[in-house]
Amino acid sequence: MSEKPMKRVWARWVVLAAIILGLFLFTGFFGIGLGIKPIMPHVYLPGEKLSETPLFGIAGLYPTNTLVGLLLADIVVILIAIGVSRGVKSGKTVLTGISGAVEALLEMLHGITEGTAGKWTKQIFPWFATITLLVLAANWSGLIPGNETVGLIHHYDHGYDLKQVGPITTIWDEGTDDGEHHGEYAIVPFLRPVSTDLNFTFALAIVAVVMIQVFGFRSQGLGYLTKFWNTKTLFSKPIFGVIDFGVGILELVSEISKVLSFAFRLFGNMFAGAVLLFVIGSLVPVFAQSMFYLLEFFIGLIQAIVFGMLTMVFMSQATQGHGEHHEEAH
């Protein structure tokens, strides 16, 4: 009984491998023979404008391609939520399909939260899970084929030439050997992962850090402020009191640097990943990019979990006061 499915699976793999090898051979030999060369798209740090008219008539609010990426990530998260709630309502004890996968992920995240946050798990876990799922959807949207390559053609001084290939207009390197480009066109892609936009990562980081302070106040009331303005021991212990006061000021600085560190960590990883894929694709036309694609898959997952987990750890640190923690240790 187990013979037949095994055979079928093998046949499928062989056909897949043959298709992939054929594509590689085609682009690798015939493509270069025909003059098709991989090109390095121009790298643009802020999100590119898809249209010059501001959204809703608000000055400065342009429809950028990272905004499209944000909408895509939001829609994916909402669809997952609908799918999971349907799966839960179906009454099955063992969830299957997408809801089973989400259950496994959330169970892992919940386990980590329970180990760190203790009695505040119920309040902190939703933030952890929401941030992780949104950032995960945003990061993985960068792996959709056609993303960052399909878009509007616009004028750009150091770009490439235009060429009509069948129904598709594309930018094309005419293949001068002096290494200079002479064309004047570049592509503004329709879709770009939103985590390659500094605005998104900064907004998410500010939300996370503000909520960390909110959790501090919820658990300790106004006593949370003594973490930053520590005059408790200033007069009773002359030298160490002054040091404690200085540490409090440093804590205030570290809250601000948390925003920077959150924002730049996610942005730097995802933007550098996109640039890495461009560069590898322009150097080696076939196969090499696939390896880095896999690397980006893992980096997207790890960065999503790291962003969520750091938020969770800082929140649970804020709920455990300085003094309270000290007493527990003794």
Place this chain on the structure above:
Amino acid sequence: MEAEAAKLIGAGLAMIGAIGAGAGIGVVTSGAVQAMSRNPEMTGTIQTNMILGIAFAEAVAIYCLVVSLLILFVF
């Protein structure tokens, strides 16, 4: 053209900071692996803390990367 060359050199120099992050990640991971091999029941907790430590060490390299990306593509 000279400003262009200086930009490229500067972007390269900015990435020197990645040395420290690389060494840091190595130290964190070696410590975590030693701890896990001595005390396999604690693997879950150690892994969580290891990823946190790696994230902090890596952040420094990412700052360098952001600086060099800004030099290359913005200024």
